[in-house]
Amino acid sequence: MAVSFSLSPEQEQLKKVARQFAEAHLRDLAEAVRAEPDPARRAELARPAFRTAVEAGFLKGLIPVPFGGAAGSGVDAAILIEEWASHSPDFVISMAGPLIALVPVYQVGTPEQIRRFVAPFLADTGTPVAAMAYSEPGGSANFDAPTPAEGTRTTAEQDGDHYVINGRKAWASHLPGWDGDGPDIMTVVCRAPGGVSLIVAEREHLAGHIDVEHLYDLPGLRGCLTARIRLRDVRVPRANLLGAEGQGVELTRNAFVGSGASIGTFSVAAMRQAFDVAYRFATTEHRGGAVPIIEHQAVSDVLADAKARIEAARLVAWRGLDAALSGDPHGLEWALHAKIFGSETAVAVINDLIRVVGVSAYDTDFPLMRYLDEALAYPVIEGSNIGVRRRQVQTLFTAAGYDPLAASGMA
Numbered sequence: 349m350a351v352s353f354s355l356s357p358e359q360e361q362l363k364k365v366a367r368q369f370a371e372a373h374l375r376d377l378a379e380a381v382r383a384e385p386d387p388a389r390r391a392e393l394a395r396p397a398f399r400t401a402v403e404a405g406f407l408k409g410l411i412p413v414p415f416g417g418a419a420g421s422g423v424d425a426a427i428l429i430e431e432w433a434s435h436s437p438d439f440v441i442s443m444a445g446p447l448i449a450l451v452p453v454y455q456v457g458t459p460e461q462i463r464r465f466v467a468p469f470l471a472d473t474g475t476p477v478a479a480m481a482y483s484e485p486g487g488s489a490n491f492d493a494p495t496p497a498e499g500t501r502t503t504a505e506q507d508g509d510h511y512v513i514n515g516r517k518a519w520a521s522h523l524p525g526w527d528g529d530g531p532d533i534m535t536v537v538c539r540a541p542g543g544v545s546l547i548v549a550e551r552e553h554l555a556g557h558i559d560v561e562h563l564y565d566l567p568g569l570r571g572c573l574t575a576r577i578r579l580r581d582v583r584v585p586r587a588n589l590l591g592a593e594g595q596g597v598e599l600t601r602n603a604f605v606g607s608g609a610s611i612g613t614f615s616v617a618a619m620r621q622a623f624d625v626a627y628r629f630a631t632t633e634h635r636g637g638a639v640p641i642i643e644h645q646a647v648s649d650v651l652a653d654a655k656a657r658i659e660a661a662r663l664v665a666w667r668g669l670d671a672a673l674s675g676d677p678h679g680l681e682w683a684l685h686a687k688i689f690g691s692e693t694a695v696a697v698i699n700d701l702i703r704v705v706g707v708s709a710y711d712t713d714f715p716l717m718r719y720l721d722e723a724l725a726y727p728v729i730e731g732s733n734i735g736v737r738r739r740q741v742q743t744l745f746t747a748a749g750y751d752p753l754a755a756s757g758m759a
C-alpha cells in the first residue's frame with residue numbers, strides 16, 4: 349500500500365455497494381438471528397442472503413485473481429468486512445472465514461487440485477461452503493506437538509491409493525455443511541505417517557462419514573454454525589494431500605495469517621457500532637441533569653479515548669490485511685498486531701462505552717451488550733491471543749537478526 353490514507357474512487361464505490369448490500373440483506377437478518385434460539389436454524393436463516401451475495405459475485409471477490417477470482421487489495425477486503433460486519437459479523441465469518449481452507453491450496457496445490465477445489469467458489473451460484481478443520485476438542489494451540497498424545501490427534505492412515513481419516517474436529521465454521529453431509533471441501537489438519545499434514549476431503553468423501561456431536565450455542569456471533577464432529581473412516585484419494593506429508597504445520601500457520609489480520613477489522617466494526625450507540629446516548633441523554641451527559645468532562649474524555657483507539661485499530665487493521673494479502677515479508681507481524689491489538693482494544697473500548705451509558709446498557713434490549721458479546725470472541729478465535737498469537741510474536745522477536753524497525757519500513 350502506498351502511504352495514502354484516502355480511499356480511491358473504486359474503494360469509495362466498494363464501500364457504497366457493500367453498505368447497500370448490508371442494509372438490504374444483513375440488517376434484518378441480524379435481528380432475526382438474535383431472536384432465534386436454535387443454532388442450526390440461525391445458520392439456515394442466513395442462507396438466502398448467502399445465495400444473493402454469491403450471485404452478486406461477492407464470494408468470487410474473495411478469491412485471489414491468479415486462482416480465477418476477483419479479490420482486490422487488503423484494504424478493499426477491510427472495507428467490505430467492516431461494512432458487513434457492522435451489521436452481521438457472523439454472516440461474514442460464515443461466508444468468508446471458511447475460505448481459509450483454500451489458502452494452502454493456493455500455496456502448494458497442483459494445477460489439478462487448484463482447479464477442482466476452487467471451482468465451487470467461482471461459480472457465482474448456490475451456497476458453497478468450505479471448512480478449515482484445524483481445531484480439535486482437546487485443544488489446538490499445541491497442534492504441532494510431535495506426538496499424537498499431545499498435538500493433532502486426527503489421523504490419516506494409508507490404505508492403497510487412499511487415506512482413511514479418523515478423529516474429532518471442533519469449532520470450525522461449516523464442519524457439518526448445510527445438511528450434515530459436509531461442506532463442498534474440508535481441509536483436514538491430520539497426522540499422516542509422515543507427520544502433521546493437510547488433506548482435502550470433498551463432499552463425496554464426507555457424506556455419511558460425519559457424526560455431528562454438538563452444535564455450539566455462541567453468546568455472540570450467533571449465526572455462526574460451529575460444531576463438534578467425528579470424522580469416521582473418511583476415505584480420500586492420496587492425490588488430495590496438499591504439498592508433502594509433514595508440511596501441515598507450516599501450511600496451517602500460513603493459512604491463518606490473512607484471517608488473523610481480518611480480526612482487526614471485525615474488532616473495528618464492533619467498536620464502530622458501539623461508539624455510535626454510546627455517542628448518541630451521550631449527546632441526547634441528560635439522565636435527569638441539566639445538560640446532555642457529553643457536557644461532563646469525564647464522559648467526553650472516555651469517548652475521546654475510545655474514538656482514538658478505534659481509529660488506531662482501523663489503521664493497524666488496514667496495514668495488517670494489506671501486508672498479509674500482498675506478500676509483504678512482514679505480513680505475519682502486521683497480521684499479528686492487527687489481530688492482538690484490534691481484538692483486545694475492542695473488548696476494552698466497548699467496556700468503556702458501556703460505562704459511559706451506565707446501567708441502561710446492562711439490558712439485552714439496549715443495543716450495546718451485543719457488541720461486547722461479539723468482541724469477546726475476537727481475542728480467542730482465529731488462534732487465541734495467549735495460546736497462539738502472542739507466541740507467534742515471541743517467535744518473531746527471538747529469531748536471529750530480528751529488527752524492530754523493519755516491519756514499518758523505518759529500518
Ligand SMILES: Cc1cc2nc3c(=O)[nH]c(=O)nc-3n(C[C@H](O)[C@H](O)[C@H](O)COP(=O)(O)OP(=O)(O)OC[C@H]3O[C@@H](n4cnc5c(N)ncnc54)[C@H](O)[C@@H]3O)c2cc1C
Pocket residue numbers: 441445446448479480481482483484486487488489490518519520521569572574725728729730731732733734735736739
Ligand atoms: C465463530 C468461530 C469460528 C471458528 N472458526 C474456526 C475454523 O474455521 N477452523 C478452526 O479450526 N477453528 C475455528 N475456531 C476455533 C478458533 O480458531 C480457536 O482460536 C482455536 O481452536 C484455538 O483455540 P485456543 O488457542 O484457545 O487453543 P486451546 O488449545 O484450546 O488452548 C486454550 C488455552 O490454553 C492456553 N494454552 C494452551 N497451550 C498453550 C501454550 N503452549 N502456551 C501458552 N498458553 C497455552 C491458552 O491460554 C489458550 O487460550 C472458531 C471458533 C469460533 C468461536
